[in-house]
Amino acid sequence: MDNPLYIHINELAHKTEITVRTLRYYDSIDLLKPSSKTEGGHRLYVEEDLKKLQQIQFLKNMGYALKDIQEMLSDASWNWEHSLRNQLDYIVEEQQRLKSMEVSVREMLHSLVLEQGNQHEAIEKLIQLSRPKAAKLKSLREDLFSRDEQELWEKLPRMQGSDPHSLEWIALLGQLKSHMHEPPACDKVQNIIRRMMEKQQEDFGGQDDFLNKLWDARKSAETSEELGLYPLEPELIDYMELAYDVYIMNQGGHNDER
Template identity: 45%
Template sequence: MYHINEFKKLSGVSARTFRYYDKIGLLKPVSKTEGGHRLYSNTELKKLQQIQFLKTIGFQLSEIKIMLESEEWDWSDSLMKQLSYVMNEKERLSEIEISLRELINGIAIDGEEFRIKKIIDLYNSRDSKENLNINRDKFNIKNTEVLEKLPKMGSSDPDSLEWIALVGQLKKYMQLGYRSTRVQNIIERMAVKKDEDYHDEDAFLEKLWDIRMSPEESQKYNLYPLDQETLNFMEKAYLYYLGNQL
């Protein structure tokens, strides 16, 4: 027989939880001491282990109570339903994860300019049915794998994060002017990375840039909404960089 204090140590469950389990009839003590302390046996310990396991895989206490009391409980059916629930929940949490990454990466680009409107726009754009992947034939891409290399705001892959960081740095130093050494160093890295990621896809990149320069087209293709001032600055800085390479 286990005194409640010993039972707590064995199970790692609080006395408050035991009192609640007793109250709802989920796990009752075998008896009580003269001082009113609950006493438990190995049977209750095994039942508690079952309760904790079922809680871990997502069942509610009300369901667990019925499951452990009923001899006719359909375990296969209930476990399949719980699996379905967990899979749906996994998908929902994955969507939340992507949304959070988009917000974090959006702040990395826009800093203090990142406002609630942009958060809402990003969230609503997730419902867009038309994107670059669906329309890949329109771009006459030599290597369709190039689409997978496009920066994704909700991604944690190193390539996406580097592009996001470069754009964020560019916005940060715009006040220095597009001819400044700091800005040109950022543009140089962008140019090198462009060649690394999109070698021999100049036609695709030109089409993509045309889309990017149009707010309407950018929204249509679910691209992150960069302001026109930043896009114009980036274009000037890049053309200046190319001119110095001649």
């Protein structure tokens, strides 16, 4: 009978890109025992051990815990279909959890832009934003806006959005807030307002009734909260309104598109 071809632990680690430390750990928990050892105590593996290691890594990449993998590979009666369906359910739930975390992190990043890096203010406002109930939001929007206007609502920028539209609006509001110590008529502020007006025309051209209703809602902290709009300080709302008025006046009295 031919002697088995042994693979030294260092060679196995190199072949599989798994560290020697990990292989030693697998040995210590009886997940992957070496087939033999050298006189100096170095672990030796055979081709079957390599195949088992590949199976371990394959199952590990599917999200299984090492304890479960040990049972799966040692229990001949293991119900693979049941196990895989359970694992799939877990992965879907985990994806939903991670998606929710992604939304929260994105909202926090965008809120920091608006709040000039004030993390305490950003957190407080996001907590406030999370309070409205979906059913109440839907009812209030239906009361305030027509069916066509409710479709326009879906085009509004979102704090959790990653689209260029939302990101630009967040940046513009953050810039405007950073210049509140300056006169509304100064060039920096008017350039921001000009871009806001351009975006309004790009996204909501000809929808003045909707924009006016939205602005009226924005000016009420209570209505804004009930609609699920990101909280803006009354001082910022007033400053924005003054800056808009200056812009409109400089444009020769065009229709207010707020």
